[in-house]
Amino acid sequence: MALIRSWVPGANDAESSFPLNNLPCGVFSCLGEAPRCGVAIGDMIVDMAKLERAGLLHISAEPLFDKPFWNALMAAGPSTWSRMRGRLIELLAEGSAEAREVAPHLVSMNVAQLHLPFRIAEYTDFYAARCHAENVGTMFRGAENALPPNWLHMPIGYNGRASSVVVSGTELRRPWGQVKHPNEITPQFSPSTRFDFELELGAVVGMPSQPGRPVTVEEADAMIFGYVLLNDWSARDIQAWEYQPLGPFQSKATATTISPWIVTRAALEPFRVETPTRQAALLPYLAEPRAMNYDIALEVGLTPQGGTETVICRTNASQLYYSAGQQLAHHTLSGCAMSTGDLLGSGTISGPDKASRGSMLELSWGGTERVMISGGSRSFLEDGDQITLRGRAQGDGYAIGFGDCSGRLLAALTDPYAREDGVYDACRTPRSI
Amino acid sequence: MALIRSWVPGANDAESSFPLNNLPCGVFSCLGEAPRCGVAIGDMIVDMAKLERAGLLHISAEPLFDKPFWNALMAAGPSTWSRMRGRLIELLAEGSAEAREVAPHLVSMNVAQLHLPFRIAEYTDFYAARCHAENVGTMFRGAENALPPNWLHMPIGYNGRASSVVVSGTELRRPWGQVKHPNEITPQFSPSTRFDFELELGAVVGMPSQPGRPVTVEEADAMIFGYVLLNDWSARDIQAWEYQPLGPFQSKATATTISPWIVTRAALEPFRVETPTRQAALLPYLAEPRAMNYDIALEVGLTPQGGTETVICRTNASQLYYSAGQQLAHHTLSGCAMSTGDLLGSGTISGPDKASRGSMLELSWGGTERVMISGGSRSFLEDGDQITLRGRAQGDGYAIGFGDCSGRLLAALTDPYAREDGVYDACRTPRSI
Numbered sequence: 001m002a003l004i005r006s007w008v009p010g011a012n013d014a015e016s017s018f019p020l021n022n023l024p025c026g027v028f029s030c031l032g033e034a035p036r037c038g039v040a041i042g043d044m045i046v047d048m049a050k051l052e053r054a055g056l057l058h059i060s061a062e063p064l065f066d067k068p069f070w071n072a073l074m075a076a077g078p079s080t081w082s083r084m085r086g087r088l089i090e091l092l093a094e095g096s097a098e099a100r101e102v103a104p105h106l107v108s109m110n111v112a113q114l115h116l117p118f119r120i121a122e123y124t125d126f127y128a129a130r131c132h133a134e135n136v137g138t139m140f141r142g143a144e145n146a147l148p149p150n151w152l153h154m155p156i157g158y159n160g161r162a163s164s165v166v167v168s169g170t171e172l173r174r175p176w177g178q179v180k181h182p183n184e185i186t187p188q189f190s191p192s193t194r195f196d197f198e199l200e201l202g203a204v205v206g207m208p209s210q211p212g213r214p215v216t217v218e219e220a221d222a223m224i225f226g227y228v229l230l231n232d233w234s235a236r237d238i239q240a241w242e243y244q245p246l247g248p249f250q251s252k253a254t255a256t257t258i259s260p261w262i263v264t265r266a267a268l269e270p271f272r273v274e275t276p277t278r279q280a281a282l283l284p285y286l287a288e289p290r291a292m293n294y295d296i297a298l299e300v301g302l303t304p305q306g307g308t309e310t311v312i313c314r315t316n317a318s319q320l321y322y323s324a325g326q327q328l329a330h331h332t333l334s335g336c337a338m339s340t341g342d343l344l345g346s347g348t349i350s351g352p353d354k355a356s357r358g359s360m361l362e363l364s365w366g367g368t369e370r371v372m373i374s375g376g377s378r379s380f381l382e383d384g385d386q387i388t389l390r391g392r393a394q395g396d397g398y399a400i401g402f403g404d405c406s407g408r409l410l411a412a413l414t415d416p417y418a419r420e421d422g423v424y425d426a427c428r429t430p431r432s433i
Numbered sequence: 434m435a436l437i438r439s440w441v442p443g444a445n446d447a448e449s450s451f452p453l454n455n456l457p458c459g460v461f462s463c464l465g466e467a468p469r470c471g472v473a474i475g476d477m478i479v480d481m482a483k484l485e486r487a488g489l490l491h492i493s494a495e496p497l498f499d500k501p502f503w504n505a506l507m508a509a510g511p512s513t514w515s516r517m518r519g520r521l522i523e524l525l526a527e528g529s530a531e532a533r534e535v536a537p538h539l540v541s542m543n544v545a546q547l548h549l550p551f552r553i554a555e556y557t558d559f560y561a562a563r564c565h566a567e568n569v570g571t572m573f574r575g576a577e578n579a580l581p582p583n584w585l586h587m588p589i590g591y592n593g594r595a596s597s598v599v600v601s602g603t604e605l606r607r608p609w610g611q612v613k614h615p616n617e618i619t620p621q622f623s624p625s626t627r628f629d630f631e632l633e634l635g636a637v638v639g640m641p642s643q644p645g646r647p648v649t650v651e652e653a654d655a656m657i658f659g660y661v662l663l664n665d666w667s668a669r670d671i672q673a674w675e676y677q678p679l680g681p682f683q684s685k686a687t688a689t690t691i692s693p694w695i696v697t698r699a700a701l702e703p704f705r706v707e708t709p710t711r712q713a714a715l716l717p718y719l720a721e722p723r724a725m726n727y728d729i730a731l732e733v734g735l736t737p738q739g740g741t742e743t744v745i746c747r748t749n750a751s752q753l754y755y756s757a758g759q760q761l762a763h764h765t766l767s768g769c770a771m772s773t774g775d776l777l778g779s780g781t782i783s784g785p786d787k788a789s790r791g792s793m794l795e796l797s798w799g800g801t802e803r804v805m806i807s808g809g810s811r812s813f814l815e816d817g818d819q820i821t822l823r824g825r826a827q828g829d830g831y832a833i834g835f836g837d838c839s840g841r842l843l844a845a846l847t848d849p850y851a852r853e854d855g856v857y858d859a860c861r862t863p864r865s866i
Contacts, residue, residue: 122555122595127679140678148677153620154611158679159592162555163644163770173645175767178587178716187586189716211596211688212606214849235767244581245573246560246591247680253769255644283611283622285850334608334668336686337596416647417718 001270003398005094008106010042012094017392017401018042023088024261024402025070025226028112035068035115040261040403041092044106051105056091056098059083069119070262074206074225075340081206081225085266114260114403116167117228118204121341123165123256124331125200125232126157128322130276132350135362152280155322155330157344158247160232165256165343168405172255174383174412177238191412192235194367194380197387198348199300199358201317202230203324204262205342212335218289220328223338227268227294227324229259229389229405230345236361236380256345259389259405267400271295271393273318275326285329292323296393296400298349300358302373305384310373312363315356317391319349383411434703436831438527441539443475450825450834451475456521457694457835458503458659461545468501468548473694473836474525477539484538489524489531492516502552503695507639507658508773514639514658518699547693547836549600550661551637554774556598556689557764558633558665559590561755563709565783568795585713588755588763590777591680593665598689598776601838605688607816607845610671624845625668625684627800627813630820631781632733632791634750635663636757637695638775645768651722653761656771660701660727660757662692662822662838663778669794669813689778692822692838700833704728704826706751708759718762725756729826729833731782733791735806738817743806745796748789750824752782816844 005012006020018024018040028045029035038045048065051057057065059080064073073080091102127133130147133156137146150156166172174195180187206225209215215223232252239251272291296317301309322330327344348358357363360380363371370377381387388406392399438445439453451457451473461478462468471478481498484490492513497506506513524535560566563580566589570579583589599605607628613620639658642648648656665685672684705724729750734742755763760777781791790796793813796804803810814820821839825832 137678150611150613150620150674150677154675156675156679157682159594159682161592161769163772166644173768176647177767178583180583186713187583187716189718211599212846214609216850238767241583242587242589243678243680244583245676245680246589247676247678249590249592250763250767250769253764254767280619283620285622330683331686334610334671334683334687335606336594336683339596413645417649 002396004089006041006092007094007096007099008042008044008092013042014397016042017399017403019398020089020092021395021398022263022267022400023085024263024267026117026261027068027070027115028107029115030107030111037065037067037070037073038107039088043109045109045112046088047105047107051102054101054105056101057087059087068115070117071119071341074118077207078222081264081266085264114167114169116165117260117262119341120162120165120343121339123160123162123343123345124157125160125252125345125347126155126322126327127347128155128320128327129347129349130321131319131352132348132358132362135350135357139366153282155327157327157331160256160345161253162343164253165258168257168260168403168407170255170257171408171410172233173410175235175238175254176412176416177235177250178241179237180241187241192237194236195409196234196236196360196380197300198232198234199298199313199315199389200230200232200348201296201346202228202258203328203344204228205328205338205344206340208340209332209338211337214332214335215329216285217287217292217325217329221292221325223328224265224324226262226264228262229391229402231257231387231389231405231407232345233257255407257405257407259402261403263400263402268294268393270395275323276321285333286326288323288326292325293318293320294393296391298389298391301388302378303386303388304373304376304382308374309388312371312373313356313358315349315351315358317349319351320346381409383409385409435829437522439474439525440527440529440532441475441477441525446475447830449475450832450836452831453522453525454828454831455696455700455833456518457696457700459550459694460501460503460548461540462548463540463544470498470500470503470506471540472521476542478542478545479521480538480540484535487534487538489534490520492520501548503550504552504774507551510640511655514697514699518697547600547602549598550693550695552774553595553598553776554772556593556595556776556778557590558593558685558778558780559588559755559760560780561588561753561760562780562782563754564752564785565781565791565795568783568790572799586715588760590760590764593689593778594686597686598691601690601693601836601840603688603690604841604843605666606843608668608671608687609845609849610668610683611674612670613674620674625670627669628842629667629669629793629813630733631665631667632731632746632748632822633663633665633781634729634779635661635691636761636777637661638761638771638777639773641773642765642771644770647765647768648762649718650720650725650758650762654725654758656761657698657757659695659697661695662824662835664690664820664822664838664840665778666690688840690838690840692835694836696833696835701727701826703828708756709754718766719759721756721759725758726751726753727826729824731822731824734821735811736819736821737806737809737815741807742821745804745806746789746791748782748784748791750782752784753779814842816842818842
């Protein structure tokens with residue numbers, strides 16, 4: 001697949017994340033305006049609400065884009081997704097007869113603020129990269145018991161907290177929680193001192209499934225609208241104390257940051273690759289009808305407060321042992337209904353070598369080794385650290401990107417129960433979380 | 434607290450679940466009508482949408498009740514909840530000057546269909562009854578390790594699946610899943626043979642909390658709108674194989690049945706009792722400002738297909754070691770934001786004696802003992818079995834009830850991947866789940 005050339009500034013630049021081949025979906029606003037759907041192209045955002053209002057789209061009788069979320073378009077189904085992509089390529093391609101009509105509906109990325117691109121219905125986090133499961137398992141249970149016995153037979157997942165999902169750029173606060181030190185008998189109430197990131201890919205479910213009816217891997221793949229980068233922030237000290245026997249809970253609920261752009265499944269089609277060789281045969285319901293993983297180069301940058309960024313991890317989405325299609329098929333196995341806007345985290349995408357580990361827990365081997373960064377070193381994250389995830393699928397003369405997925409960690413509140421006016425007001429809007 | 438007498442038929446009957454003291458919130462429809470908010474009283478349902486339209490309520494400038502969910506009323510906040518309760522007592526009390534105006538807006542329960550009373554935002558399930566945790570722990574890990582080390586220090590919880598929550602009366606299908614028998618090395622794909630119920634109380638969160646800001650137990654209590662009965666159906670064989678290391682997933686996702694009526698916190702106020710004596714001191718953030726448990730008698734009936742009901746469990750909500758206020762406060766500890774419509778399951782409410790165990794797993798001690806029922810016996814549930822939960826807080830000459838919370842288990846699909854027309858249609862509405 002080669003670059004599809006566009007008349008939009010920046011779109012044909014080999015370094016751009018947003019060539020015409022990509023067309024990722026986000027929500028944006030300019031100063032004082034209401035957030036609405038937009039599509040990234042080159043250095044610009046297509047104002048989809050205005051394009052629709054101008055009668056240039058012809059893809060739905062109902063308005064789909066003058067909303068602060070992509071859920072309406074997603075719920076309209078795969079044929080509408082295809083029509084949208086086809087029509088946008090027509091309008092934005094070099095030589096388009098309608099370029100002059102479209103041009104007034106482009107907004108410069110520099111002046112736009114980006115918002116959460118879709119309303120998260122429910123959020124599930126998987127554990128689908130083998131190197132990550134082995135690394136964590138070795139640290140927690142020893143090398144012989146690294147992989148749980150079920151791991152090679154099913155994509156292990158757990159339900160996360162949708163209300164914790166935020167868009168790139170949202171600051172987060174180091175959480176308080178229950179932490180038990182190994183040489184103490186009872187837990188302390190204290191800020192987390194082992195706060196971490198997790199490099200993941202998130203699959204965005206566009207089409208719902210029926211309650212009581214599991215879907216095949218092929219049907220699951222067709223339900224997926226697109227993918228985001230996802231940072232599943234984790235408080236390792238809280239996690240270690242709370243996670244037995246029912247799984248991670250508050251350790252994963254402070255925030256989960258996603259990229260501002262949903263890269264559609266259609267844009268990633270040329271980058272499909274096979275999942276890794278199976279060590280144990282999978283049950284037939286997990287059989288993949290074709291290549292279901294993606295070749296997407298991933299990296300993580302750490303920038304200390306006032307410092308410069310160091311890339312601390314380089315890996316690839318093809319490391320996933322279970323594809324998003326397999327995860328989603330497994331998710332419906334007991335009859336669990338999926339909804340438009342469900343988000344499925346892949347699990348931390350660590351690779352086999354040291355520099356490809358997708359969390360501080362692994363990079364610092366449980367805090368026992370220092371990770372060198374520009375001007376210092378880290379075991380876990382320090383106050384003011386910013387983590388930025390990047391993803392790039394490299395085509396022939398073009399690349400598909402997600403936009404930076406970043407978040408800065410603020411210091412813990414001095415007293416999380418202090419009330420400015422002595423009263424807790426649930427309705428007050430916070431400036432950062 | 435004594436009975437508040439009402440002019441509505443049946444409301445003063447000592448056996449009624451719905452005296453004027455109760456006023457629980459549900460969603461109903463009659464043949465061909467749209468579902469809308471209603472309040473149960475005696476043998477009738479107050480059509481809240483009609484009452485509001487008739488100008489009899491005076492509690493909000495915005496319409497709150499002509500909707501198929503109670504979320505709008507819940508989001509309006511505690512002072513609106515109080516105004517609604519006060520106004521309804523005024524209108525429905527014996528001697529009310531407005532009885533003649535209200536009477537045309539009452540609907541007989543016999544002709545109404547009940548629907549899910551609120552839109553579930555997210556669903557969390559706790560593990561807060563000590564006898565249940567000890568019973569299950571003993572079966573899974575032996576008597577010495579029955580309680581996990583963290584259990585006496587925090588209300589253990591995990592995120593469940595909101596899309597699986599259904600209203601009483603919805604049939605469910607025995608799920609397929611991965612099951613590994615102890616004497617085999619690899620799992621099978623088969624219908625669950627150890628399908629179970631769990632007797633729980635569910636707390637319904639009315640008011641949201643801010644991201645990044647934990648709430649105290651007192652603030653948490655004030656956020657709770659009311660309570661439902663909750664059956665957290667569980668496939669024990671699927672659970673045993675899948676739950677390590679990240680917790681229950683598909684084993685709990687087939688369905689979770691709730692009662693059709695939300696009993697408000699206000700109605701339960703006279704039934705507050707202290708949580709049990711603490712074996713270990715709790716951290717200050719879990720301190721309870723007053724009695725936070727409720728004295729609610731609970732029972733479970735099992736009715737085989739075509740047979741008669743046997744009550745197989747009698748217990749009390751006061752068995753919970755952690756109150757819903759403590760669960761909710763803990764839920765926000767890491768900064769996790771709560772939303773209007775969040776549902777918190779208490780965990781299975783087993784008591785200390787054999788007849789008070791709230792699941793088949795415990796009643797049959799892991800399937801090793803038969804539970805006698807009218808005309809037979811059970812270890813786990815059989816196809817056609819109906820489980821009915823009931824709850825009753827006994828006042829002076831009146832009682833507060835929830836309505837039956839029941840569901841019937843249908844046989845597993847012969848082939849869960851069979852498509853009637855060869856094509857999976859995610860948009861087709863199922864008749865049962």
